[in-house]
Amino acid sequence: LQWERQVRVSASPRRPSGFTVLVTGAAGFIGSHCSLALRKRGDGIVGLDNFNTYYDPSLKKARRSHLSSHSIFIVDGDINDARLLSKLFDIVPFSHVLHLAAQAGVRYAIENPSSYIHSNIAGLVTLLEAVKSADPQPAFIWASSSSVYGLNDIVPFSESHRTDRPASLYAATKKAGEEITHTYNHIHGLSITGLRFFTVYGPWGRPDMAYFFFTKAILAGKPITIYRGHDGLNLARDFTYIDDIVRGCLASLDTAGKSTGSGGKKRGPAPYRIFNLGNTSPVNVPTLVSILERHLKLKAKKHVIEMPSNGDVPFTHANITLAMAELGYKPTTNLDAGLKKFVKWYISYYGHAARGIFKTNL
Numbered sequence: 628l629q630w631e632r633q634v635r636v637s638a639s640p641r642r643p644s645g646f647t648v649l650v651t652g653a654a655g656f657i658g659s660h661c662s663l664a665l666r667k668r669g670d671g672i673v674g675l676d677n678f679n680t681y682y683d684p685s686l687k688k689a690r691r692s693h694l695s696s697h698s699i700f701i702v703d704g705d706i707n708d709a710r711l712l713s714k715l716f717d718i719v720p721f722s723h724v725l726h727l728a729a730q731a732g733v734r735y736a737i738e739n740p741s742s743y744i745h746s747n748i749a750g751l752v753t754l755l756e757a758v759k760s761a762d763p764q765p766a767f768i769w770a771s772s773s774s775v776y777g778l779n780d781i782v783p784f785s786e787s788h789r790t791d792r793p794a795s796l797y798a799a800t801k802k803a804g805e806e807i808t809h810t811y812n813h814i815h816g817l818s819i820t821g822l823r824f825f826t827v828y829g830p831w832g833r834p835d836m837a838y839f840f841f842t843k844a845i846l847a848g849k850p851i852t853i854y855r856g857h858d859g860l861n862l863a864r865d866f867t868y869i870d871d872i873v874r875g876c877l878a879s880l881d882t883a884g885k886s887t888g889s890g891g892k893k894r895g896p897a898p899y900r901i902f903n904l905g906n907t908s909p910v911n912v913p914t915l916v917s918i919l920e921r922h923l924k925l926k927a928k929k930h931v932i933e934m935p936s937n938g939d940v941p942f943t944h945a946n947i948t949l950a951m952a953e954l955g956y957k958p959t960t961n962l963d964a965g966l967k968k969f970v971k972w973y974i975s976y977y978g979h980a981a982r983g984i985f986k987t988n989l
């Protein structure tokens with residue numbers, strides 16, 4: 628009952644006609660930032676996260692403490708738990724589901740394929756079933772990925788480009804997610820928005836991503852490994868700052884049409900949308916490292932090797948024309964400014980974490 632009360636309080640909006648949003652993956656990098664931004668503008672939020680150990684669980688717990696200081700409650704549970712989901716949808720009339728829970732990372736899939744099936748396929752379907760049965764039926768906004776463009780060599784990537792050559796199991800599960808959500812859209816009338824994020828970085832980021840573990844290694848004086856593509860070119864990524872992604876997510880909630888239910892034909896079809904959320908200016912890994920060196924005031928020890936076949940794609944570059952037109956999306960932070968904020972956060976957070984406290988400057 629205490630649990631139910633916490634869920635209800637967290638779910639209630641603080642502004643007239645505010646949204647009531649279920650954020651899955653709320654203890655994650657993007658989920659924690661989105662939850663906070665929604666709360667700051669007065670929406671009601673309930674988080675859901677299974678706090679898995681894919682990366683440092685203490686970072687997820689620190690994000691949870693920070694959200695809890697803004698009266699956001701995160702339910703400790705799995706998106707595969709149909710009973711838990713049905714209880715949540717019984718207690719709260721969610722207007723939107725922002726689905727960010729997933730098994731992320733492309734390299735981890737080589738050793739741990741089942742984790743991707745569990746969260747990105749089975750979990751997605753369990754969640755969609757709960758959304759389908761909910762009354763009212765919320766609009767569903769979820770994280771796909773730029774990885775669906777796979778080995779595409781026509782850049783920048785537009786939403787209409789082919790997505791039939793995934794380079795990793797992670798990419799394949801995101802592509803499958805797009806097909807699965809499309810099915811729930813046309814059979815069950817769910818309003819669906821899929822967001823193809825391009826390499827998101829920033830404060831409270833993910834320790835498994837290059838900019839993060841490079842920072843850690845450079846500070847510790849340890850060598851970093853840089854991949855050279857088979858064509859001699861360096862890997863390049865369209866790094867996108869977290870605040871830009873958050874604005875894109877909020878605009879997606881604001882513009883998501885309503886779900887129309889299985890009898891949707893009478894009330895018109897529910898929308899199915901896909902958007903790239905990127906930065907439109909790819910940066911290669913040596914440049915990323917030199918920016919980090921400048922902000923850290925330290926030189927990296929570089930170890931350059933041929934790129935192994937580990938699921939990484941050589942290049943990503945977003946065309947964001949569609950998101951600009953329909954969401955008013957416009958990235959505003961370049962990699963230099965964004966990494967400066969990341970480095971500041973990193974030093975502050977790990978300085979405090981080492982002393983058993985952390986600073987809440989999300």
Ligand code: NAD
Pocket residue numbers: 651652653654655656657658675676677678679687704705706707726727728729730731732745746750770771772773823824825826827828833
């Ligand atoms: P993250 O790993 O920090 O966050 C995901 C959260 O989901 C974690 O806290 C994890 O504990 C939780 N989770 C995983 N499986 C779950 C399950 N079965 N049930 C409940 N909770 C579960 O990752 P992130 O970087 O914040 O990514 C958020 C979303 O955006 C993911 O769907 C990811 O695939 C997608 N995405 C991220 C990037 C990026 O660059 N960060 C790029 C493209 C797409």
